[in-house]
Amino acid sequence: MLNSFSKWFSGDKKDAPKRSCCFHFGRCGSTLLGDLLNARAEIDWQGELLHGLHEKSVHVAGVNDPLELITQPMQRSKQPIFGFEAKFQHLDDNGLNMPLGAFIDTLISFGFEKFIILKRQNYLRQAILVARGQASGQWHQKKGEPVIANNAVRLDVDAVSLGGKDREITETFKFLDDTYLLTTECFTERIVDVLSPGYEQDLEIQPQVGFDKACLHLGLNSTLGQVSYEKIGGQSLKRMLLNYKEVEERLHKTPWQWMLEN
Numbered sequence: 001m002l003n004s005f006s007k008w009f010s011g012d013k014k015d016a017p018k019r020s021c022c023f024h025f026g027r028c029g030s031t032l033l034g035d036l037l038n039a040r041a042e043i044d045w046q047g048e049l050l051h052g053l054h055e056k057s058v059h060v061a062g063v064n065d066p067l068e069l070i071t072q073p074m075q076r077s078k079q080p081i082f083g084f085e086a087k088f089q090h091l092d093d094n095g096l097n098m099p100l101g102a103f104i105d106t107l108i109s110f111g112f113e114k115f116i117i118l119k120r121q122n123y124l125r126q127a128i129l130v131a132r133g134q135a136s137g138q139w140h141q142k143k144g145e146p147v148i149a150n151n152a153v154r155l156d157v158d159a160v161s162l163g164g165k166d167r168e169i170t171e172t173f174k175f176l177d178d179t180y181l182l183t184t185e186c187f188t189e190r191i192v193d194v195l196s197p198g199y200e201q202d203l204e205i206q207p208q209v210g211f212d213k214a215c216l217h218l219g220l221n222s223t224l225g226q227v228s229y230e231k232i233g234g235q236s237l238k239r240m241l242l243n244y245k246e247v248e249e250r251l252h253k254t255p256w257q258w259m260l261e262n
Contacts, residue, residue, distance in 0.1 A: 028120035029203035054095035089164025
């Protein structure tokens with residue numbers, strides 16, 4: 001598979017299309033940013049190409065090599081810039097089953113040289129939004145569509161569903177910390193161009209800020225992005241959580257206690 005693709009890719013690299021991958025854990029503005037990027041004529045942004053593999057969807061049943069989920073749409077793409085998103089859990093033993101470093105090396109061999117690490121600093125809000133999405137089946141709020149009910153949810157502190165597997169809340173947050181640290185180390189060892197926007201500072205209030213940074217990262221002039229999504233989950237944590245006290249007690253005197261204040 002790799003040899004055949006490398007043969008397809010051979011040629012003058014300066015004339016090759018730019019390729020980008022955005023890594024994230026979900027509920028961090030990735031859909032918003034991807035929608036803004038895909039609206040540009042120069043960009044073919046494909047979203048989470050490995051999602052079906054992780055979810056064992058029917059549409060991947062006939063795929064001989066799971067990496068074809070990336071290479072096939074990449075070869076069909078007509079735009080000068082091609083991009084997609086990989087949740088970190090897409091690489092675990094329930095998905096691609098490939099170490100992060102090996103996956104990055106594979107992408108580099110495919111001609112990827114622009115990478116984005118999108119992070120939401122407040123993991124607690126991230127976990128709550130995952131729980132709310134699982135309970136309601138509604139994950140995004142498009143402008144003009146019926147408003148998603150902002151019902152409070154109970155967050156199971158012993159089985160937080162964030163990062164691909166259910167873990168105790170502090171174990172979950174440590175796993176996310178460790179994964180982002182590993183990702184930084186992997187990219188530091190490789191000569192690639194990495195952008196690390198944060199949800200809170202670059203997308204939450206003014207999505208144009210994050211969009212501008214991504215456009216510059218991809219070598220494009222900034223344009224005015226048309227935001228199609230509304231923000232959800234902006235209430236106080238005490239209104240979002242049915243078991244706020246329980247969560248507060250579990251995070252007390254931990255490195256993540258500050259997340260209760262935001």
